[in-house]
Amino acid sequence: MPQTFRLTLAQMNPRLGALEDNAALARQAWEAGRDAGADMVALPEMFLSGYQTQDLVKKPAFVADCMGALEALARGLTGGPALAIGAPWMAEGKLYNGYHVLKDGHVVARVFKHELPNSDVFDEVRLYSSGAISGPYRIGPLRIGSPICEDAWHPDVAEAQAESGAEILLVPNGSPYHREKHDERLNHMVARTIETGLPIIYLNMVGGQDDQVFDGGSFGLNPGGVLAFQMPLFDTSITHVDLEETPGGWRIVDGDRPARPDSFAQDYRAMVIGLQDYLAKSGFSKVLLGLSGGIDSALVAAIAADALGPENVRCVMLPSRYTSQTSLQDAAGVATQLGCRLDDLPISGPVDAATEALAPLFAGTKPDLTEENLQSRMRGLLLMALSNKFGEMLLTTGNKSEVAVGYATIYGDMAGGYNPIKDLYKTRVFAMCRWRNANHAPWMLAPAGEVIPPRVIDKPPSAELRDDQRDDDSLPPYEVLDRILEMLVDEDASVAEVVAAGFDRDTVKRVEHLLYISEYKRHQAAPGVRLSKRAFWLDRRYPIVNRWRDKG
Template identity: 70%
Template sequence: MADRFRLTLAQLNPTVGDLSGNAAKARAAWEEAKTAGADLVALPEMFITGYQTQDLVMKPVFHQAAIAEIEALAVACADGPAMGIGGPWVEGRGLYNAYYILHGGTVTARVLKHHLPNETVFDEERLFEHGDVTGPFVVNGVRIGAPICEDAWHEDVCETLAETGAEILLVPNGSPYYRNKFETRLNHMVARVVETGLPLVYLNMVGGQDDQVFDGGTFVLNPHGKPVVQLPVFDAVISHVDFARTEDGWRAEDGDFTAHPDAMEQDYRCVVEALRDYMGKTGFKKVLLGLSGGIDSAIVATIAADAIGPDNVRCVMLPSEYTSQASLDDAEAVAKALGCRYDYVPIKEGRAAITETLAPLFEGTTPDTTEENIQSRLRGLLLMALSNKFGEMLLTTGNKSEVAVGYATIYGDMSGGYNPIKDLYKTRVFDICRWRNAHHRPEWMMAPAGEMIPANVITKPPSAELRDDQKDSDSLPDYPVLDGILDMLVDREASVQDCIAAGYTREDVKRVEHLLYISEYKRFQSAPGPRLSKRSFWLDRRYPIANRWRDNG
C-alpha cells in the first residue's frame, strides 16, 4: 500500500464551446502531471465544455460531442496519471453535470452532481437532473470522494463519502467571483473537514465568461481547517500537492501558498480579466469608447488599456457646444497618460442637421430632454460607425448607479458591446480610480504605472454636459445618498421603511424607487458587464419590465 500520493491541480481557464481547445489544455496539464510523477491530475467542474454553458449544454449534438471529447481524452492519456475532468453525461433521458475519472485508456468512474444550485446566476435545475450520491472512486489505492461544487456546500454528500470510505475529498468547482466570496467558500469547506475529519481540496477554475469571472483561489485543507496550499486568484496555474499517509489518515503537505490581495484590487482585477476574456473569447482585438472627460469613461479607458494594451484602445472625444474646456483637457490628459489613440470628432454639424430635419415636426414645442438625448444618440451613431468601419468593439461606460436609475440614453451612451463598470456604484468608481492611480501590477496590467486619471477628473462635479451648467445632482440625489439607497433597495432588497429608518428621507427613497422600476426596460437592453456583487443587474436580479407595484410603506 502506497504511503504517498501526488495530486496535480490544474486551475485553468476554459472557453465555453471550445471542446477541442479545452481538451488540449487538459492534455497539456496531464503531460505536466506525468512529468512530475503525479498519480492524478484534476481539472475543474464542466471543464470540457467551459462554464457556464447555460442552455447550450442541452443541445444534443453539443453534449454528445463533449462526451466524445472526454472519451478521446481518456484514450490519449492512457499511459500516465489518472485525470479528473468535469463534463456532461447522459443516462437514460437525463442530462447530468458529471465528473469523469480517466485512467488506463478508459473512463473508470463517473460522479454525478447531486445538489443543483438554482439561485443568483445559476439555473442548474433547468439544465440537469439530480445525480444519486455515490461512494468514492479509487486511484492507485487511494479512495477519493468528489462532491461537485454545490455538493460540498451541504453536509450530506461529504458525510456519505466519508461513511463509504473516502480518504481525501476533491471538490471540483466552477465558482464565479463576487466581492469577499473567498471567505464564504473557506468557511463552508472548513465545516466539511471538521465534520468528516478528511483533508479537502477545493479546486476552482479561472477566466471570464460573459458577466461572470471565475477567480480561482484553489486551496487545500487538512482536518485542522487551515489552508496548507493556497493558489493565486485569477491566474491560471498548475500546482502539485503531496499527500502522506499518517496514523491519522492522509494529510496534505505544505505546498504553494499565495496571499490574496484586498477587495479593491480583486474588484479591479476582475473587471480587467472580464474584458480581456470577453474580447479574446468573442474574437475582438481592439476597442473604442467615447472619452468625455468624466470619471466613468476615464476608468473604462484605463481598464481597457490594462486589459488589452493601450495600442488596442481608441478614445474618441465628441464635443458639443456644452462641452467645457476642462472636459476637453481632462479627456486628452487621460488618453495621453494611457498612451491610447485619441480622436476628436465634434458633433456640432451633425446635431444642426438633425435639428433642421426635425424642426417642422417640433415646431411650437419647447426644448427639453429630447434635444439633450439627440446629442447622446448622435454620439452613439458616430461611435458605432467607427466600430463597424474598423472592427473595434464599442465599450459603454455607465456605472451601476446610472444603470439602476436609468440616468443614461438608450441607443445613445448605452450603445456598446460590453460595460466594464456595470456593477460598480459611482462611489466605488471614485475609489477604484484612486486605487488605480496609486497601484500598478505589471504582471497583469498592460497600461503604464502612475496617475492615469487626473485629480480634476475625480474631484469635479459629475455632469453629462448636455445643457449649460448641467450637473448630475440636478436630476439625482448626491451620489453617496443615491448609492446608499440603491445598496438597500437593490443589493439588500430592503423596504422603503428600512431605508427611512436608516436615515434617508422618504422623498429621496421614493424618487429612487420610482426611477429604479421604470428603468427596467433599459437594463433589459443594456450591454453585459462583469459581476462584482451578489446582486448585479442581469441574472442576479430578474424583475418584470411591465410592473405596477410600488412599496407604499
C-alpha cells in the same frame, strides 16, 4: 515508509464550446502531471464544455459532442496518471453535470452532481437531473470522494462519502467571483473538514465568460480547517500537491500560501479579465470608447488599456456646444497618461442637421430631454460607425448607479458591446480611480502612476448636455443615492427599512420609482462584469412592466 500521493491541480481557463481546445488544455495539464510524477491530474467542474453553458447544454447535439470529446480524450491518455475532468453527460435519458476519471484509455469512475444550485446566477435545476450520491473512487492507494461544487456547500454529500470510505475530498468547481466570495468558500469548506475529519482540496477554474469571472484561488485544508496551500487568485496555474499517509489518516503536505489582494485589487482584476476574455473569446482584439473627460469613461479607458495594451484602445472625444474646455483638457490628459490614441469628432454639425430635420415635426414644442438625448444618440451613432468600420468593440461606460436609475440614454451612451463598470456604484468608481493611480501590477499593461488626473476624480460629475448641468441637479448626491440603491437592490430592503436607516422618504420613493421604470433599459443594456451578489442580469430578474410600488 508512509504512502504518498501526488495530485496535480490544473486551475485553467476553458473556452465555452471550444471542445477540442479545452481537451488540448486538459492534455497539457495531464502531461505536466505525468512529467512531475503525479498519480492523478484534476481539472475543474464542466471544464471540457466550458462553464456556464446556460441553455446550450439543453441542445442534444452539443451534449453528444461533449460526450464524444470526453471519450476521445480518454482514449488518448495511456501510460500516465489518472485525469479527472468535468463535462455534461447523458445517461438513461437524463442529463447530468458530471465529473469523470480517465485512466489508461477508459473512464474508470464517474460522479454526478447531486445538489443543483438554483440561486444567484445559477439555474441548474432546469438544466440537469440530480445524481445519486456517489461513493469514493480509488486511484492507487487513495480513496477519493468528489462532491461537485454545490455538493460541498451542504453537509450531506461529503458526509456520505466519508462514511463510505473516502480518505480525502477533491471538490471540482466552477465558482464565479463576487466580492468576498473567497471567504464564503473557505467557511463552507472548513465546515466540511470539521464534519468529516477529512482533508479537502478545493479546485476552481479561472477566466471570464460573459458577465462572470472565475477567480481560481484553489486551496487545500487539513482536518480542523487548517490551510495547507493556496493557489493564486485569477491566474492560470498548474500546481503539484503532495499528500502523505499518517497515523491519523491522509494529510496534505504544506505548500505556498500567497497573500490575497484586497477587494479593490480583486474587483479591478475581475474587470480586466472579464474584458480580456469577453473580447478574446468573441474574436475581438481592439476597443474604442467615448472619452468625455469625466470619471467613468476615464476608468473604463484605464481598464481597457490594462487589459489589452494602450495601443489597442481608441478613445474618441465627441464635443458639443456644451462641452467645457476643462473636459477637453481632461480627456486629453487621460489619453496621454494611458498612452492611448485620442480622436476628436465634434457632434455639433450632425446634431444641427438632425435638429433641422426634426424641426417641422417639433414645431410648437419646447426643448426638453429630447434635445439632450439627441446629442447622446448622435455620439452613439458615430461611435458605432467607427466600431463597424475598424472592427473595434465599442465599450459603454455607465456605472451601476446610472444603470439602476436610468440616468443614461438608450441607443445613445448605452450603445456598445460591453461595460466593464456596469456593477460598480459611482462612489466606488471614485475610490477605484484613486486605487488605480496608487497601485500597479505586472498584469496591468498600461503605465503605472496617476493615469487618471486627480481633477477628473475631484470635479462635480456632469453629462454636459445643457449649460451648467450637474448630475446632482437630477439625482441625490451619490453617497446618498448609492446607499439607497444598495439597500433596495443589493439587500432587497423595503422602503420603510431604508427610511428607518435615516433617508428622506420622498427621496427613497423617487429612487424606487426610477429603479422600476428603468427596467426596460437594463434589458437592452450591454453585458458587464459581475462584481457583487446582485448584479443586473442573472442575479436580479425583474419584469419590464411592473405597476407595484412599496407603500411602506
